[in-house]
Amino acid sequence: MTMTAIQPTNARNMPVMPKGTAEKKLGQSDFLQLMTTQLKHQDPFDPVDNQAMVAQMAQFSSVAGISEMSTSLKSIADQIKVQTQLLTDIRAETLPAS
Incomplete structure (x- = not known):
């Protein structure tokens, strides 16, 4: 039996990029593709x-x-950020000018 080197690939049969070069994170659809590929093979x-x-x-x-x-x-x-900004604006309007 002949052994060949296996190149790492993702579920779409694309080469896996070295760590740090890809910015996309795995999501639900990626997980489901990996799981169904695993089950198929x-x-x-x-x-x-x-x-x-x-x-x-x-x-x-x-x-x-x-x-x-x-x-x-x-x-x-x-x-909360929007509410805080709104309260800050309301407070600034209602305080008497010094």
Whole structure:
């Protein structure tokens, strides 16, 4: 059997860039593509362990939850910033000039 070198690639069969050169982070769609690619190419006589699959799904769920929480917290922080600026403006208008 001949052995050939395997070049690292992503789910779209594109070469993986060295660390620090790519600015895009993996998202939900990337995870789903990787998972479906893994399932397509697994050995049917030696499938992925059920516990490993459940662990991957739990990790994905955690990452998705953290992402949603981050978005929500950013929205709340933006609203607080706007409210604080509004209160500062109202306060400046109502204080008597010295």
